[in-house]
Amino acid sequence: MSNFNEISSKYEKDSVIQKSASEILFDLLNIQPGDNVLDLGCGTGHISKLIRAKTDGQVVGVDPSEGMIEKANEHYSGQNILFHTHLAEQLDYKDEFEIIFCNSAFQWFIDTKKVLKACNIALRQNGKMAIQAPATNNYCPNFIQAIEEVKRHESTKDTFSCFTSPWLFLNTSDEYSALFEEAGLSVEKSSIDKVTTSHSAEEAYKIFESGASAGYLNQTYYNIQVTREYIESFRNIIKKSFEDQAKETGQVDLTFYRIYLLAVKK
Template identity: 55%
Template sequence: MSKMDFSKIATEYEEYATVQKSASEILLKLLKIRTNDDVLDLGCGTGHLTRKIRSLSNGNVVGVDPSEGMMREAIEKSKGLEIVYEIKSAEDIDYVESFDVIFCNSAFQWFKDPEKVIKNCYRALKRNGRIGIQAPAKKIYCPNFIEAVEMVKRDERTKEIFSHFKEPWFFLETAEEYKSLFEKCGFKVVFSKIETITTEHTPEDVLKIFSSGAIAGYLNQDYYNIKLTANYISVFKEIVRKAFEYQAKKGMVKLKFNRIFLIAVKE
């Protein structure tokens, strides 16, 4: 396999990012998936982007995710596309020189042992293979969400139970820290940048975005050492919904996310 030229990647990133594209679309373009590439979608969820990857490559396409529910949906929606799905965590993948590309979109923050995952990915890639990640970054990964959750933290109805919440996410504060982590595991990092991406949405849509990801942490019994009550869950959602309504100006919320974009190569 010929070695890819990444010398223009920073310029290309700026080009892609100026267009109104989603973070996942930017990551796909930066990875330059070719028609014969074998690709692993790590943290594939319901397979929406795995199916997109299949449209770009005739090689082997594999999706991995620990959620049985998401895997069922992914398999159902991918019938006839020759995509292999496996239910396992990123910490447990054991492929050896099997892929040209590893695509990891908005999943890195959930990994319990990021260093082990990166080493697993290094082993899974062929020589000159590349990995791309896009994920929320920095402790204040989304000021809108943090502001809403601060209201939960202070509210008399929720503050006692919330005080027992332990954040499950992995965030680093700088692109250099992410770069160093991947280099420690043997990769050559060719691009690493934290970007603040701002999009506009109705409060209802912001709530949907919150509910599609972050809420899986904030309202997950696994991350509390005290029993969650139905009332707590209900009031939590109410507070967050009102917070997003309060953030709206002329009916729209400017939703800000800090995101890491990183491309690394196994030389």
């Protein structure tokens, strides 16, 4: 399972990319006052709080990371939001929500088909679900370039060869749509967009640390022991790569390919 516990204390500040990507989900879902909303893979709850501002209905945030939910409760428990620590695969709601909001979490699901079936059951008739997630094998060319260097470097290549990616990255919007349709949801919009923003090398590194490192630096996804020395070398190589990727202005053009999908329970 992904491990966001370690980064939960920095997550809210450093997850600038996830936060800006969530704005399109708000547009797609058009939450109405009175809607019951599930924030699936809610992390530290700062987006659940923005959802709360749009509705008087129930707002529920679900995430398997105890660290993330601890931060969510610390910061937003006074806002009438219910946070639960469990996997999306363990959802157990029936006809409860008008909206399921899923920002930057879909790629982490272990059993996507099971999650989508449970979401279909959790939604009310005409209820809507939208996801935003990094997509395609080239989901962030800058991260991929940095990882290529990890793969080649003497100090990291052997251990990295024992890493298996935990993520689901499909290459076309039709493939994402097929998953939702198979679960009984009707897809209204599905597209993979390319988004590029400029950041200092240090910011690019923090963005990497706010999500990708929970996979790349997680013992669960290696079949040999990951040492402290490996983690240190890995981080140094990534930092150096972002410095090398910076232009004369000192800025890195950070590109993400993202799936934006809206589905409805008919």
